[in-house]
Amino acid sequence: MTSSSGIIAVIAAVAALLALSYGAYWAFEIRRALAIRLYRSQALGIGLLAVSVGLAQLYYTGSTFYGWPPELSFVSILFFALALFYWTNTSIRAARQSDPLLRDMFRWTQLRQLCVALIITAVIYDSANILYNVLNGYVVTATATGFLAIAFEIPVLVPVVAAAIVLPVVGLRSKDPVLRKHLVWFGLFAVFLLAFIEVLSSAFTDPLQTILVQDVGLLLGGYCLYRSARSLAPINRLDPIETETPPSADVVKS
Amino acid sequence: MASSGIPALDKVLAGDGYPDRSTVLLVGPPGIGKEALGYWFAQSALQQGDFCLYVTRLSVKEVLQDEKGFGVDTQQKVPLWFASEGGQIKYDINDLAGLSYNIKEVLKQNAGRRIRVVIDVLSSLLMLNPPETIYRFLTQLFADVKQYDAVLLATLEEGMHQPQVLAAMQQLFDGVVEMRLYEEGLRVLPLLRVRKMRGVPPKPGYYNFSFTKTGMEVSAYDK
Numbered sequence: 001m002t003s004s005s006g007i008i009a010v011i012a013a014v015a016a017l018l019a020l021s022y023g024a025y026w027a028f029e030i031r032r033a034l035a036i037r038l039y040r041s042q043a044l045g046i047g048l049l050a051v052s053v054g055l056a057q058l059y060y061t062g063s064t065f066y067g068w069p070p071e072l073s074f075v076s077i078l079f080f081a082l083a084l085f086y087w088t089n090t091s092i093r094a095a096r097q098s099d100p101l102l103r104d105m106f107r108w109t110q111l112r113q114l115c116v117a118l119i120i121t122a123v124i125y126d127s128a129n130i131l132y133n134v135l136n137g138y139v140v141t142a143t144a145t146g147f148l149a150i151a152f153e154i155p156v157l158v159p160v161v162a163a164a165i166v167l168p169v170v171g172l173r174s175k176d177p178v179l180r181k182h183l184v185w186f187g188l189f190a191v192f193l194l195a196f197i198e199v200l201s202s203a204f205t206d207p208l209q210t211i212l213v214q215d216v217g218l219l220l221g222g223y224c225l226y227r228s229a230r231s232l233a234p235i236n237r238l239d240p241i242e243t244e245t246p247p248s249a250d251v252v253k254s
Numbered sequence: 255m256a257s258s259g260i261p262a263l264d265k266v267l268a269g270d271g272y273p274d275r276s277t278v279l280l281v282g283p284p285g286i287g288k289e290a291l292g293y294w295f296a297q298s299a300l301q302q303g304d305f306c307l308y309v310t311r312l313s314v315k316e317v318l319q320d321e322k323g324f325g326v327d328t329q330q331k332v333p334l335w336f337a338s339e340g341g342q343i344k345y346d347i348n349d350l351a352g353l354s355y356n357i358k359e360v361l362k363q364n365a366g367r368r369i370r371v372v373i374d375v376l377s378s379l380l381m382l383n384p385p386e387t388i389y390r391f392l393t394q395l396f397a398d399v400k401q402y403d404a405v406l407l408a409t410l411e412e413g414m415h416q417p418q419v420l421a422a423m424q425q426l427f428d429g430v431v432e433m434r435l436y437e438e439g440l441r442v443l444p445l446l447r448v449r450k451m452r453g454v455p456p457k458p459g460y461y462n463f464s465f466t467k468t469g470m471e472v473s474a475y476d477k
Contacts, residue, residue: 026442029440029441029442030442032442033442033443033444034285034286034435034444035286035287035465036284036286036287036320036323038285039284094284097284098284098414100347100377100378100379100381100382101347102311102312102338175381175414176284176411176414178283178414233283233285233413233435234283234412234413234434235435235436235442236437237436237437238436238438238445238460238477
């Protein structure tokens with residue numbers, strides 16, 4: 001692996017991270033402006049998700065070109081999975097709030113408890129396993145098999161499956177155009193992520209090409225995530241005529 | 255005048271709060287804190303010994319939890335809850351006639367007292383019924399509000415309804431207060447403005463607002 005390939009790959013990964021961070025920035029700005037905890041959490045979730053995807057890609061690039069320890073890739077993927085679950089949970093609860101009949105779709109209030117239990121158990125098991133291997137000087141490989149493989153997948157699989165199954169239904173049934181728009185843009189982000197990271201990049205054998213294709217997907221997906229973040233709530237433009245007329249109210253604290 | 259429960263907002267509105275025998279609409283996106291204005295309005299009314307009717311699509315438990323987050327406590331002096339769960343009167347969103355009848359009956363029973371009504375069901379009703387049906391329902395409700403010297407505060411979600419529906423709703427109410435998110439460069443600002451208020455000269459301009467543990471801060475927006 002030439003050092004120039006590594007530098008190019010890292011620059012591309014940083015660019016993808018920056019693109020995703022821009023979407024995260026808007027999500028955090030909207031979060032700051034809102035007052036109700038549920039909607040603030042939803043904005044926080046999408047922001048964390050954007051950052052986690054960028055960091056996971058950056059770490060993957062670093063481990064491919066610079067041999068960063070694979071144990072930590074578990075942490076970066078776990079961060080993504082937890083952010084995805086957090087956002088999925090808050091989005092489903094926000095959808096319930098906007099439903100005139102306040103329906104608890106898929107009995108989510110109960111189902112999420114099962115999901116949380118599964119994720120926590122798997123995370124504890126995986127962390128203990130990795131720690132055991134590291135302390136005993138065993139090499140942790142990315143290609144675990146059998147029960148270990150299933151245990152490693154659970155923290156990621158549960159949020160991904162929950163999001164993939166529940167959210168499209170939530171989006172279709174919701175009568176709230178704001179939430180639907182938010183979910184549609186997120187769906188496009190997921191499509192780009194799947195298409196470029198899972199499908200297109202596997203057509204290349206050269207690691208640099210693979211990573212560059214993934215980063216292109218992340219840049220395109222980053223735009224969708226930015227639009228998704230901006231769709232969390234309607235953002236208006238100030239009326240210039242009214243802003244020119246300063247009102248006479250004093251600052252008063254109640 | 256009926257105090258909003260927030261002195262800073264009272265100053266912005268008409269000096270002392272919402273005009274008597276008026277219907278006021280709070281418009282804003284979900285999560286911006288419209289409901290908090292309803293909580294303070296209800297709390298202020300109860301503290302003054304007024305009668306307060308709170309119509310909500312949520313359960314009373316959910317509203318009380320939400321109130322706590324804003325430092326409001328209506329557990330000592332309780333409004334008459336018209337809620338989906340836990341209220342003195344059961345609220346069924348599919349029974350618009352029942353809703354109208356029950357509100358009228360409550361107002362009639364409390365005639366002679368100062369009455370305050372808070373309603374957070376308007377967006378839900380608009381989602382389930384044709385707008386014309388809701389306009390008729392509101393016209394009847396507003397007539398009752400005026401007959402019994404009440405002040406009504408209703409919330410409406412921004413972004414959930416067609417612009418023409420929103421415009422028609424704003425036309426129906428005596429006062430409209432907007433709480434919206436605005437873009438200023440790379441910042442998102444929550445700003446408030448009084449679109450109209452019956453009997454009060456138009457007051458142009460935006461106001462910054464933020465929620466604190468004890469209330470709400472309102473200050474003139476300076477670009």
